[in-house]
Amino acid sequence: GDSVTQMEGPVTLSEEAFLTINCTYTATGYPSLFWYVQYPGEGLQLLLKATKADDKGSNKGFEATYRKETTSFHLEKGSVQVSDSAVYFCALSEGGTSYGKLTFGQGTILTVHP
Amino acid sequence: DTAVSQTPKYLVTQMGNDKSIKCEQNLGHDTMYWYKQDSKKFLKIMFSYNNKELIINETVPNRFSPKSPDKAHLNLHINSLELGDSAVYFCASSLQAYTGELFFGEGSRLTVL
Numbered sequence: 001g002d003s004v005t006q007m008e009g010p011v012t013l014s015e016e017a018f019l020t021i022n023c024t025y026t027a028t029g030y031p032s033l034f035w036y037v038q039y040p041g042e043g044l045q046l047l048l049k050a051t052k053a054d055d056k057g058s059n060k061g062f063e064a065t066y067r068k069e070t071t072s073f074h075l076e077k078g079s080v081q082v083s084d085s086a087v088y089f090c091a092l093s094e095g096g097t098s099y100g101k102l103t104f105g106q107g108t109i110l111t112v113h114p
Numbered sequence: 115d116t117a118v119s120q121t122p123k124y125l126v127t128q129m130g131n132d133k134s135i136k137c138e139q140n141l142g143h144d145t146m147y148w149y150k151q152d153s154k155k156f157l158k159i160m161f162s163y164n165n166k167e168l169i170i171n172e173t174v175p176n177r178f179s180p181k182s183p184d185k186a187h188l189n190l191h192i193n194s195l196e197l198g199d200s201a202v203y204f205c206a207s208s209l210q211a212y213t214g215e216l217f218f219g220e221g222s223r224l225t226v227l
Contacts, residue, residue: 032213032214034214034215036216038155041220042220042221043118043204043206043218043219043220043221044157044204044206044216044218045218046215046216046217049214049215087155089157091214092214093212093213093214095212095213095214099145099162099164099169099170099211099212100145100147100162100208100210100211100212100213100214100216101159101162101170102157102159102214102216104156104157104158106154106155106156107155107156107157109155
């Protein structure tokens, strides 16, 4: 079955540091890939997505590129802020008959210090 | 206006009780979901409805029963609560069933004592 593996957290960075959160996936077909973010006490929000190989999703300074050859979708940001402190989830959806079911990674807790 | 709203936000109850969580979305979406987030933040889908029709029913105990009276509402009823049911339950919706672009509610934290 489908699965998503994220780097273990928690990740602690200083403000303006570079961020990478690794994500790899296993899927039977050609999934769409997503990063969702969960701020403290809130529900998840879609951060960015990519629907096919070599697509780059970007939003709020975050980027991730769909790499089919390495089955990866790593999240990056050049300069993090304290307000980026949250839990980040990588996810995939096979679309079609999966009816939009999202398979999530285990989440990575990011804490950014001033 | 909150796009996806759940009630209650917090629920503390005894083992063996029956409880319900309600969810409403005002986005005009066709598809709604229930996800369970455990204490380690792991998220797993439970159910999905598309236009009031059940389309996803993962391996969930029969004690959990979803109900969708209309496409804007998806409620979750849990019978005979067990300690292991303690979790945060998230309702979500999406415009169509296959996009993977979900809008989540703020979650309902259920604690079973």
